[in-house]
Amino acid sequence: MKIKLSQNQLTLIISIFFVLFYNLAFFSKTFAVYPIDTQNIFFLASIVIILISATNLMLSLLLLIMNSFLRVVRLKVVYKRFFLVVFFLAMLAAYVMDTYSTVIDDTMLLNILKTDAKESLDLVTIKLFFYIIFLFVLPMFLIFKIEVKEVLFKKDLVLKLKTILISLVVIFVMTISFGKFYASFLREQKPLRYYTNPTYWIYSMGKFGSSFFKNPSKALEAIGKGSIIPVHDVDRxxxxxxxxxxxxxxxxxxxxxxxxxxxxxxxxxxxxxxxxxxxxxxxxxxxxxxxxxxxxxxxxxxxxxxxxxxxxxxxxxxxxxxxxxxxxxxxxxxxxxxxxxxxxxxxxxxxxxxxxxxxxxxxxxxxxxxxxxxxxxxxxxxxxxxxxxxxxxxxxxxxxxxxxxxxxxxxxxxxxxxxxxxxxxxxxxxxxxxxxxxxxxxxxxxxxxxxxxxxxxxxxxxxxxxxxxxxxxxxxxxxxxxxxxxxxxxxxxxxxxxxxxxxxxxxxxxxxxxxxxxxxxxxxxxxxxxxxxxxxxxxxxxxxxxxxxxx
The missing domain is CATH 3.40.720.10 (Alkaline Phosphatase, subunit A)
Known part of the structure; x- marks a missing residue:
């Protein structure tokens, strides 16, 4: 018997799954700064809750935009195909961050775009195949076994807006409740956020994509037009x-x-x-x-x-x-x-x-x-x-x-x-x-x-x-x-x-x-x-x- 879940319910489960299994690099680096002890345990728990909420918020917002667009052009919503892409990219990001401790930001995306296939093949290892199986194939198999309830667009819009609002409230409450910790965390440990998966690479893809819309017809600016090599420089x-x-x-x-x-x-x-x-x-x-x-x-x-x-x-x-x-x-x-x-x-x-x-x-x-x-x-x-x-x-x-x-x-x-x-x-x-x-x-x-x-x-x-x-x-x-x-x-x-x-x-x-x-x-x-x-x-x-x- 197939399990039936709404888009919002499944998105929340997926968000929890991402946080728990795709953020090894983030948590290992966070625990190095904030060890698991009685002083930090509740703060660390709040980080998990905030990360789940932020992931749920970002995925819900993307789904809302996607559903709105597909409604306009009269196409069927491709919810599971959306997550097929997200899971694959999140798996690759987890592999790169866990293996090499590097991050996926807009600069790295530019570097990936300008790297040829032969160079990319150097990153293919046996370990990558395990990531593909356990962090992509297996979760996608389970997701495709779940039946997603279909609702009218207006109801789906209201539900997603509620989800986004609740996620924002949870993030706000957690941040305020542990204000002393987060004042230090956000100011002194900024690099840690680069390791959050999938939130940071999704943000980076948005930033990277927006660069293609900046001054698309900008003309080439000339510099040094009057440059010369003086006549007294006679040697070649x-x-x-x-x-x-x-x-x-x-x-x-x-x-x-x-x-x-x-x-x-x-x-x-x-x-x-x-x-x-x-x-x-x-x-x-x-x-x-x-x-x-x-x-x-x-x-x-x-x-x-x-x-x-x-x-x-x-x-x-x-x-x-x-x-x-x-x-x-x-x-x-x-x-x-x-x-x-x-x-x-x-x-x-x-x-x-x-x-x-x-x-x-x-x-x-x-x-x-x-x-x-x-x-x-x-x-x-x-x-x-x-x-x-x-x-x-x-x-x-x-x-x-x-x-x-x-x-x-x-x-x-x-x-x-x-x-x-x-x-x-x-x-x-x-x-x-x-x-x-x-x-x-x-x-x-x-x-x-x-x-x-x-x-x-x-x-x-x-x-x-x-x-x-x-x-x-x-x-x-x-x-x-x-x-x-x-x-x-x-x-x-x-x-x-x-x-x-x-x-x-x-x-x-x-x-x-x-x-x-x-x-x-x-x-x-x-x-x-x-x-x-x-x-x-x-x-x-x-x-x-x-x-x-x-x-």
Whole structure:
């Protein structure tokens, strides 16, 4: 015999089920701050009641909106199909938060949207299949066994409004009753709310979705239109900007890592900046931010998409040839007006085994350089780098120097040593890649003033305090996700013109992605209204010497 329940009754049961079984990360972090004891027990119980009420309120409101819409267009209400979607997304959110201790906010949704399928497959583990069975298939089987009572639209509207009102009253009463606790909880423990499931990701989806309706026809804003490279700059410059992926600075032995992850770079005259930080904690934010002139404090994706960036300013000079090669998912909108080459597949990348390697981006690059007869050259190489959680896939087998190694995406099954070793092996491969970039630049240093700037997009958590990967909101992200590697190398005339003594004094200065825009403009000696010399890391370190144009 089928159980018959009203929509409101079933929604309340589902809300209770969500709170009890999909919020492991939330409760584990809450109990760490408020242990279960006689002092906190009633407050913790009130949190459960508030969370159930808030979930019930949000689901009821969504159902009310959905039912109202479907009534207008004369379609049958698809109540169970609605929960089919909600349960699936809540299951995925629970898996990500429980496994990697990261959260699903609007920034993470943007990152997911801009991540390709192959990268997403790294998150598929045996543990995920258990989540699918117990937190999706089983509850949906039970829900489809329940018969939902049908009521007239007006009655359903009244019942849902009552449910919403009661939920609001319960939340208000609980908050007032434990005012002393909630004054502290809401002010000092704000990050905890990011782990509530499904309320926070539903809110984030609404916030993320609303961004598509902001200034839909906004025209591209030009910046630096009058930018020039002055006529007295007679030497040709070639700069390779390597955009690293997920490389935290303390994993480089140049910066003190006990594992020798930079055996090749340490033989070169490189400069490693030891206090550099990222603009964001995800590629989707950090990459467009480092190429924008806004800086982290004023950056948002909408404005970045509708405003020209560093590549455009260089293009305005009409003196710089720009090429972007990408072994990541894409340029995150930065190179849409520049020459872009995708090296993610074997169709273009000739160095592929388990996956296509970063070194493949260097194949044929000399031919491109030779084809540029007069202009300066900027080449951007966007790495796959250390993209997690499958760090063991990010390097060829001969680079597996540090052992034992974590060989699963389910990082919770590995020791911290195994995770760190796999991660450091990927850094070792980046060391090899960067040494090859320098070799290419050396081969061209008789014709160009050459330079390499390597800067990672963000860092990575490797299990510190139970947190893995990256993407936490910036205000709550640990330093491991914000501390990045930044390395410079100079060749040819640029090496001769650099005051290394002065520049080495700046290695511990607090630089960030905000400096990239202005430093690259400075390397090409661009005169522009958007160039800020005080933001140029190299400002004042150039030694003026006489030179003639190289051909």
């Amino acid at each position: 410059d070639m700069v390779i900007l390597v955009v690293g992926e997920t490389a935290r600075r303390d994993s480089f032995s140049l910066n003190g890592n006990k594992n020798e992850t930079n055996p090749l770079l340490k033989k070169e005259n490189v400069l490693s900046f030891t206090n550099a930080t990222s603009c964001g904690t995800s590629t989707a934010i950090s990459v467009p931010c480092m190429f924008s002139y806004f800086g982290r404090s004023k950056f948002n994706v909408d404005d970045a998409n509708s405003t020209e960036n560093l590549l455009d300013v260089l293009s305005h000079t009409q003196e710089v040839n720009i090429l972007w090669r990408d072994n990541n998912s894409d340029s995150k909108g930065v190179a849409v007006r520049a020459k872009f080459e995708d090296y993610k597949t074997s169709a273009t990348n000739t160095i592929c085994d388990e996956e296509c390697r970063d070194v493949g981006m260097l194949v044929g690059l000399q031919k491109h350089i030779d084809s540029v007869k007069e202009k300066d050259i900027l080449i951007v190489l966007h790495q796959m780098g250390n993209h997690g959680p499958a760090y063991y896939k990010r390097y060829p087998k001969e680079f597996e120097v540090f052992r034992p190694v974590c060989k699963t995406s389910e990082l919770g099954k590995c020791t911290n040593e195994e995770i760190t070793n796999a991660y450091d092996n990927a850094i070792l491969y980046t060391d090899y890649f960067l040494s090859k970039v320098i070799t290419l630049l050396k081969a061209n240093s008789s014709k160009f003033n050459t330079a390499m700037l390597y800067v990672s997009d963000h860092g990575e958590s490797l299990g510190e305090n139970g947190i893995y990967l990256h993407g936490l909101p910036y205000m709550m992200a640990p330093k491991e996700q914000k501390d990045i590697a930044m390395i410079m190398w100079f060749g040819g005339g640029m090496e001769a013109e650099t005051n290394y003594v002065l520049l080495k004094k700046r290695l511990n200065e607090p630089y960030s992605h905000d400096n990239v825009f202005h430093t690259i403009l400075g390397m090409f000696e661009v005169e522009s209204s958007v160039y800020k010399p005080e933001m140029d890391i190299l400002d004042g370190v150039h030694i003026q010497i006489n030179s003639t144009k190289n051909n």
